[in-house]
Amino acid sequence: MNSHVVILGAGHAGGTAAALLRQYGFEGPITLIGEEPIPPYQRPPLSKAWLKGEADADSLALKPLEFYADHNIDFRPNIRGVALDRAAKTVSLSDGSSVSYDSLIIATGARAIALPIAGADLDGVMFLRTAADAELLKSTVGPGKRLAVVGGGYIGLEVAASGRALGAEVVVLERESRLLARVACEALSTFFKAYHEKHGVTFELGASVTGFVGEGGHVTGVTLADGRTMACDAVVVGVGATPNDEIATAAGLETARGVVVDLEARTSDPAIFAIGDVAHRPMPIYDRMFRMESVPNALEQAKQAASAITGRAAPAGEVPWQWSDQYDLKLQIAGYPFDTDEVLVRGDPASGKFSVFHLKGDLVQAVEAINSPPDFMMGKQLILGRRPVSKARLADPSISMKEVAA
């Protein structure tokens, strides 16, 4: 228990792993290496409460800065790993130094995908991944400003909602014919589009962005394939993320759009773990492996790695889940709609309170719940328990979820 644990990446996953190692009684040295200037913080509020000015930097931080020194965690900001020597068990760092490990946790996360188009480097063309990104966006967006959001996924929609709350005009440009095309069913896409329109957001679906134009180095418009230019003062590009797995690939670890790990978050090298957005992990309830970008996933894998390193029993199996807040809507999603043959809507979308169940036969595989915590909470239990349900009862909102599951 006195070996040296090095954690590459000080995001939600890396920061949580460091804290859990101490909670679990690990007494050896811990080095936490982060690319950003600040200690680990929560990213989800960046597009929501923080952007709207309802949360400050202190409340974003996972732990206060002094926590790390107090717990003998050597937190090293502004630095990243550049190469991994598995035979020597050392990591070369961007400042020219190197660090030796007994156990290494790769928690390097994912980065926003950049559009390879003209003008993408203009000032005012932004991403939303880091606190610095969010700071820049917040200082740019305000009453009377025109914000163009490229990508109608969850990040894009959350930014659109926050942009409206800050008084900006917002247009969302989506390449597909509907919003949330990769991550949600059509019923949800339709609902979100209408809800955002009611709040003044305009949409261009099937819109292919071909470039950005600017004046004096600052963006002034987005050009579309149909020849139009949408005038704007700022752009947020939210078209997905790609895992920062290059250091693992170069070191010969098994990767597959993410670093391949087992249920202990261990990679093909037993001394190395990978957790969070960068990991390609098994998910037993779906009998497959995939990569997830969510806080609950980062926390779960931090638990797995910290448990394995300290010899604790692995955490019990989980149902992956995530959430999104837009306006007064709380969206809670449990599971992923793998192998499903039916989509069932419970409740009336027009009421602003409904949920979408994704079924495989009479088993619930996933649920997307809008302002319906019971559907989410019970849905999560049904997914984990693999208990068959009556579709007729599930579709009837006058029958409570407890009765449906009974």
Added chain:
Amino acid sequence: MAKITYIEHAGTEHTVDVKPGLSVMEGAVKNNVPGIDADCGGACACATCHVYVDAAWQEKTGKSSAMEESMLDFAENVEPNSRLSCQIKVTDELDGLVVRLPENQH
């Protein structure tokens, strides 16, 4: 600062100083008190910051919102004094607050 005591299910007590304005959940998480997972960071979306509020403090900690009620309704081992600690704002009035933690958070 308000002193808050968190008592783990197995009985271990943690008394920490929490800045008014933070939530009872944040007081635990920022001080690395085990037993409060707070997966969603305080968005009232997960019910993994469930606590039992000591009887003497129930009035001062206030009532839960409809959203909190409906999340708690599906948590494990819920008691009449159950709360989601992310929904309890710390004030000077809560100096001395004692909360107990459930066996696990789901």
